[in-house]
Amino acid sequence: MATALQDLTLADVAVDFGDNAARVDEFIRLGREFWLVGGMFGPVVTRYEDVTAILRDKRWHSASGKLAELFGVTDPEFIANQQVSILSAEGDVHTRLRRLVSPAFSPRNADALRPFMRDVVNGLVDSVAAAGKADFAVDICESYPIPIICELLGAPASDRDLFSRWANDILEVFSMDMATKIGTIMKAQNELGDYTNAMIEERRSKPADDLLTLLIAAEEAGDKLSNDELVMMVNAVIVAGTDTTRNQLGCAVALFAQHPQQWALLAERPELAPRAVEESMRYFGAVRETARFASVDIEYRDVLFPQGTFIGLFLEAANRDETMFPAPGVFDITAPAPKSPQLTFGSGIHYCLGASLARAELQEALPILARRMPNLQLDGPTVWKPETVGIFGPERLPVTFDPGH
Numbered sequence: 298m299a300t301a302l303q304d305l306t307l308a309d310v311a312v313d314f315g316d317n318a319a320r321v322d323e324f325i326r327l328g329r330e331f332w333l334v335g336g337m338f339g340p341v342v343t344r345y346e347d348v349t350a351i352l353r354d355k356r357w358h359s360a361s362g363k364l365a366e367l368f369g370v371t372d373p374e375f376i377a378n379q380q381v382s383i384l385s386a387e388g389d390v391h392t393r394l395r396r397l398v399s400p401a402f403s404p405r406n407a408d409a410l411r412p413f414m415r416d417v418v419n420g421l422v423d424s425v426a427a428a429g430k431a432d433f434a435v436d437i438c439e440s441y442p443i444p445i446i447c448e449l450l451g452a453p454a455s456d457r458d459l460f461s462r463w464a465n466d467i468l469e470v471f472s473m474d475m476a477t478k479i480g481t482i483m484k485a486q487n488e489l490g491d492y493t494n495a496m497i498e499e500r501r502s503k504p505a506d507d508l509l510t511l512l513i514a515a516e517e518a519g520d521k522l523s524n525d526e527l528v529m530m531v532n533a534v535i536v537a538g539t540d541t542t543r544n545q546l547g548c549a550v551a552l553f554a555q556h557p558q559q560w561a562l563l564a565e566r567p568e569l570a571p572r573a574v575e576e577s578m579r580y581f582g583a584v585r586e587t588a589r590f591a592s593v594d595i596e597y598r599d600v601l602f603p604q605g606t607f608i609g610l611f612l613e614a615a616n617r618d619e620t621m622f623p624a625p626g627v628f629d630i631t632a633p634a635p636k637s638p639q640l641t642f643g644s645g646i647h648y649c650l651g652a653s654l655a656r657a658e659l660q661e662a663l664p665i666l667a668r669r670m671p672n673l674q675l676d677g678p679t680v681w682k683p684e685t686v687g688i689f690g691p692e693r694l695p696v697t698f699d700p701g702h
């Protein structure tokens with residue numbers, strides 16, 4: 298007979314968000330004692346096996362469409378807009394969307410942007426190389442993803458500032474005080490929607506070599522994306538594909554700054570880039586957790602989770618699970634690839650759609666940075682971003698390095 302969730306007393310993690318390393322360690326420690334730990338919005342799982350089992354179980358639905366509800370937002374127009382996103386869609390609706398859009402996000406299409414990615418990184422390093430000093434988060438991470446997303450979508454370089462503002466405003470959906478930011482979020486979503494609609498109209502008459510054209514053309518068995526769905530996809534790419542990438546780059550470089558030999562090795566052997574990306578995402582991922590809710594009553598490991606229960610999936614703790622990774626506490630970009638993938642891109646049906654693009658962005662950036670910023674060292678305290686739901690990284694990352702490269 299399964300135990301009802303409400304009859305369990307779960308150990309709570311007392312360490313606050315400010316001390317990330319201590320908080321992760323505490324979750325891992327408690328997760329070893331019992332597989333469910335108490336969290337902010339409900340129980341949390343920390344072990345690799347449980348995190349992947351729940352992410353792959355279609356009865357657990359994405360909580361991203363519920364963020365507004367969790368944060369007390371009641372605006373009906375806002376809530377209706379959130380519900381159609383690929384990030385929160387489930388069942389046949391999600392399957393259909395994924396089938397239609399997946400080919401546009403193929404590794405081949407991501408690879409086509411690699412030369413552009415290298416140009417963007419080199420341009421950013423050019424502006425700080427002579428000084429041998431930078432705030433890595435502000436000078437490099439902040440400006441890296443937007444030009445790439447604009448190039449991907451086919452938006453002109455002159456509109457990058459616009460996209461940057463829309464991305465910043467729309468990304469408030471992940472902030473703890475999103476309820477006070479609804480006006481800003483909706484304004485940016487509407488402006489982006491108008492912009493995208495104008496672009497769609499243009500591409501319908503004049504196709505180009507870009508993601509929007511591919512998405513417009515995407516068709517399966519006579520089925521096509523509607524205009525609203527195309528706008529939603531552009532919105533999803535900005536919500537899911539900008540802050541994630543810039544924070545992951547910041548987390549990786551903060552990590553390398555504490556592992557100077559690994560940094561020097563990457564400069565010497567750029568072919569290590571793919572392993573460097575997976576290992577830094579495993580050891581220090583920018584998406585530390587995600588959440589699901591039970592769409593029906595669910596029995597799992599002898600516990601009954603009533604319909605509507607929220608559950609936290611602690612990706613960062615699962616990435617340190619010693620039953621899956623032989624030396625989870627060691628950061629080593631030369632270690633053989635583990636049998637199981639790191640989980641910072643998630644798992645199951647919502648597995649990151651932009652993973653090939655994100656991998657390409659990081660694989661191109663890191664070796665260039667390692668070569669052009671030799672002897673990288675922290676130059677003062679790193680300031681971490683304020684508590685948000687999911688995405689984490691440095692707000693300030695002052696570094697020094699040997700100038701002139």
Ligand code: HEM
Nearest residue numbers: 383384537538541542545587641642643647649650651655
């Ligand atoms: C290092 C950078 C990135 C990380 C760490 C990351 C991480 C994730 C994670 C963990 C999920 C699943 C969330 C869940 O299951 O609740 C996800 C989904 C998604 N990501 Fe990424 N992402 C990154 C970059 C990107 C990029 C560059 C794009 C687009 C260009 C993108 C587009 C998406 C989309 C559209 C989804 C939703 C997929 C679905 O629900 O079917 N991501 N991402």
